[in-house]
Amino acid sequence: MSAVILLSATEAVAVAGPSSEAPLTAALQPVALTDGRFILGVDVLADPLHVEHRALLAGFPQTDLASLTSVLPVAR
Amino acid sequence: MTPAMRLILLGGYDADAGFWRDAVRAAGSDVSPFQMGRTSTLITSLKASGVWFNLDRLWLFAAENATQALIDLKARATATAVNSPTFTANRGYKGSHLSAYINSNFNPSTAGGNYTQNGASYGLWVETAESTPSGSYRYMGNDSSNYSEVVAGTSFLSMQINQGAPAAATTIPSASTGLISVSRSGATATARYLNGALDSTTTLASIAMPNNNFNILAGNNAGTAYQQSDARAAAAFMGGNLTALQQAALYAQLRTYMTAVGVA
Numbered sequence: 624m625s626a627v628i629l630l631s632a633t634e635a636v637a638v639a640g641p642s643s644e645a646p647l648t649a650a651l652q653p654v655a656l657t658d659g660r661f662i663l664g665v666d667v668l669a670d671p672l673h674v675e676h677r678a679l680l681a682g683f684p685q686t687d688l689a690s691l692t693s694v695l696p697v698a699r
Numbered sequence: 700m701t702p703a704m705r706l707i708l709l710g711g712y713d714a715d716a717g718f719w720r721d722a723v724r725a726a727g728s729d730v731s732p733f734q735m736g737r738t739s740t741l742i743t744s745l746k747a748s749g750v751w752f753n754l755d756r757l758w759l760f761a762a763e764n765a766t767q768a769l770i771d772l773k774a775r776a777t778a779t780a781v782n783s784p785t786f787t788a789n790r791g792y793k794g795s796h797l798s799a800y801i802n803s804n805f806n807p808s809t810a811g812g813n814y815t816q817n818g819a820s821y822g823l824w825v826e827t828a829e830s831t832p833s834g835s836y837r838y839m840g841n842d843s844s845n846y847s848e849v850v851a852g853t854s855f856l857s858m859q860i861n862q863g864a865p866a867a868a869t870t871i872p873s874a875s876t877g878l879i880s881v882s883r884s885g886a887t888a889t890a891r892y893l894n895g896a897l898d899s900t901t902t903l904a905s906i907a908m909p910n911n912n913f914n915i916l917a918g919n920n921a922g923t924a925y926q927q928s929d930a931r932a933a934a935a936f937m938g939g940n941l942t943a944l945q946q947a948a949l950y951a952q953l954r955t956y957m958t959a960v961g962v963a
Binding site for chain 1 (some may be wrong): 925929
């Protein structure tokens with residue numbers, strides 16, 4: 624599975640939205656877990672279009688997606 | 700600029716290819732003569748087969764750069780790369796499980812295009828299939844109360860369009876690559892295709908079009924992206940109904956483009 628960054632609801636709001644580098648073509652939209660936390664793939668840390676959030680995101684905890692199975696968004 | 704001057708400067712390229720290059724340049728990037736040739740050839744052939752006029756959007760993600768990839772050929776509309784999907788030149792965009800995907804920004808209910816309740820189609824060119832087909836990941840979707848989605852099931856793909864309930868799975872293996880597409884030709888007629896060849900049909904009744912954006916490499920549940928896939932998409936389209944002949948033509952013409960850029 625994939626490594627992801629864990630965010631609180633407040634942190635998710637802080638980083639969500641269009642990239643200031645490319646507002647029309649790049650955005651961050653953290654994915655809600657069922658326990659109130661949010662996740663983003665670690666690939667965002669290397670994306671120059673999201674450099675404005677890199678330092679903040681790099682300080683958040685990371686985990687493997689497999690460890691979150693019980694709180695992943697419910698499949699329809 | 701006069702039309703004649705434009706033709707001279709474009710070197711005989713299709714006019715829509717020229718408008719697309721203009722859009723790419725306006726966004727700060729460029730298009731090589733090789734890519735212009737490939738794109739112009741594709742558009743010309745799509746016009747000859749009649750497919751072009753039924754399309755609302757056509758993105759070539761297997762492009763030279765991300766700017767080209769995110770500007771569609773038909774309307775020159777821009778898609779949004781959400782949560783950093785990985786772009787690889789001449790291959791496409793790769794999503795990630797439950798995170799990265801492409802928002803097409805195409806909402807059938809507000810676009811006023813060819814895509815209608817009883818005459819619609821969409822699809823994507825899968826360059827690399829979903830790594831963990833299980834029914835938990837979407838190749839494409841716009842599906843709150845309206846089921847319009849392609850699901851990478853455990854063994855086979857499931858595909859639906861403008862319907863109120865899911866359809867039985869196709870016989871298309873989940874590991875398939877190439878053009879995966881679905882059409883609705885009437886109130887009770889849908890057809891699912893792999894590489895331009897008819898796989899199966901359904902008689903499931905249509906319901907009102909979804910009022911959300913189509914996501915690529917993800918579903919869209921009432922405006923929230925979900926079940927993002929780690930597949931890699933080389934192209935995607937939406938439009939009005941494509942007949943079986945037009946589906947075959949679209950595949951053949953995209954196949955020519957994909958071969959030219961090195962997509963297997």
